[in-house]
Amino acid sequence: MMKFAKLTAAAAIVLAAFAVPAGAGAAPVKVTAAIDSTVLEMGSRANITVNITDPDHKGQPVDMPREQTTTGDVDIVSVQADTLPSGYTFNITIQAFTPGMATLPPFRYAMGADTVESDVLTLKVNPVDLDSLETINPMESIVNAPSRWYDFIPDWSIWVLIGLALTALAICLFLVYRKHGTLLVKHVKPVDPYTEAMSALESLRQRRLAESGHEKEFYTELVDILRRYLDRRYGINAMEMTSTQIVDTLRRLPDTRDNHLRIKQILKIADFVKFARVRPMPDDNIKTFNNVTNFVEETKPVPEPDEADAKSRKK
Numbered sequence: 676m677m678k679f680a681k682l683t684a685a686a687a688i689v690l691a692a693f694a695v696p697a698g699a700g701a702a703p704v705k706v707t708a709a710i711d712s713t714v715l716e717m718g719s720r721a722n723i724t725v726n727i728t729d730p731d732h733k734g735q736p737v738d739m740p741r742e743q744t745t746t747g748d749v750d751i752v753s754v755q756a757d758t759l760p761s762g763y764t765f766n767i768t769i770q771a772f773t774p775g776m777a778t779l780p781p782f783r784y785a786m787g788a789d790t791v792e793s794d795v796l797t798l799k800v801n802p803v804d805l806d807s808l809e810t811i812n813p814m815e816s817i818v819n820a821p822s823r824w825y826d827f828i829p830d831w832s833i834w835v836l837i838g839l840a841l842t843a844l845a846i847c848l849f850l851v852y853r854k855h856g857t858l859l860v861k862h863v864k865p866v867d868p869y870t871e872a873m874s875a876l877e878s879l880r881q882r883r884l885a886e887s888g889h890e891k892e893f894y895t896e897l898v899d900i901l902r903r904y905l906d907r908r909y910g911i912n913a914m915e916m917t918s919t920q921i922v923d924t925l926r927r928l929p930d931t932r933d934n935h936l937r938i939k940q941i942l943k944i945a946d947f948v949k950f951a952r953v954r955p956m957p958d959d960n961i962k963t964f965n966n967v968t969n970f971v972e973e974t975k976p977v978p979e980p981d982e983a984d985a986k987s988r989k990k
Contacts, residue, residue, distance in 0.1 A: 704727070704728060704762075706727050706781075708726075708782050708793040708796055710722070710723045710724075711723075711724075713798055713799060715798065715800050717772055717800060717801070718770065721768075722769075723765075723766075723768075723769060723796065724765070726764050727763040727765075727784050729761075729763070729786075734784050734786040734787075735784070735785055736763065736785075737784065739782065742754050746780070747778065748773040748775070748800075749770070751769060772800075776798070776800075778795060778796070779796040779797075781793045781795050867976065868903075868907035868908045868976070869904075869976060871903070872901075872903070873968075873972075875903075879897060879900065884896070890948050890954060890955065894949055894963075895949060897945065897963065901970075901971075902921070905921065905925075909930065911925075918942035918943070918946055922942065934970055934973075937970060945963070
């Protein structure tokens with residue numbers, strides 16, 4: 676019995692030593708950074724690719740560079756970010772104008788209390804060869820500028836031409852006034868807000884911006900159409916309001932109170948696309964476009980009957 680107990684204890688120790696801890700099979704989070712050229716001339720550009728491996732997307736990048744900023748002696752020209760099933764990727768374009776060695780800080784990714792960093796990137800910037808001015812050339816002799824025919828026209832003649840033009844304009848206006856009795860131009864009747872909005876929506880649909888990957892431009896124009904329709908239809912200064920101000924105003928108006936939640940959803944997804952760089956699903960693009968179209972269709976102004984129709988109805 677003692678021998679069996681010793682064998683059992685030894686087996687337990689061996690199994691404990693080779694046991695795999697929970698979560699050990701999960702892929703570790705990695706941050707890698709690579710630059711396409713480590714040697715540049717002043718003013719040239721290089722591209723940096725940062726790959727973050729995190730299939731669960733539980734962390735977030737820390738202090739990523741922004742466009743039109745400077746890191747040390749390196750200018751950040753543009754930053755493009757994409758979300759992948761395996762994690763995230765950043766394409767960063769840089770430009771350097773100071774010769775020498777430039778060092779870029781590591782790119783960091785936070786996972787709760789832990790932070791994963793990439794390697795430090797170094798860049799050598801070579802100066803551009805300039806003319807040493809060792810060769811001194813003699814000064815050029817004086818050269819007479821070529822003359823043109825208009826150089827011989829006196830300066831006062833321009834005022835004569837202006838006077839003649841004003842006289843001719845006055846004569847034309849007088850003849851028009853004597854013939855028509857007025858100089859006012861008849862204004863063309865403006866297009867009603869419903870027709871204008873539906874025409875703009877159809878034009879936007881035919882351009883297929885969302886289908887070609889231009890979601891930000893698509894939502895910008897779609898919201899501008901909606902803002903102008905609200906401005907002309909209900910007298911709301913929507914072109915100068917924020918999304919929150921528009922929703923609050925619609926909630927207070929009796930004619931738009933029932934539709935303020937729909938407008939809030941439209942403006943919310945548009946703000947996410949324009950400012951948070953969210954890429955919506957194709958179905959969301961279609962749904963948002965249809966919501967704007969249905970709202971315009973349901974709220975179009977009812978034409979008022981003219982006096983003849985009113986009299987015929989009374990009879």
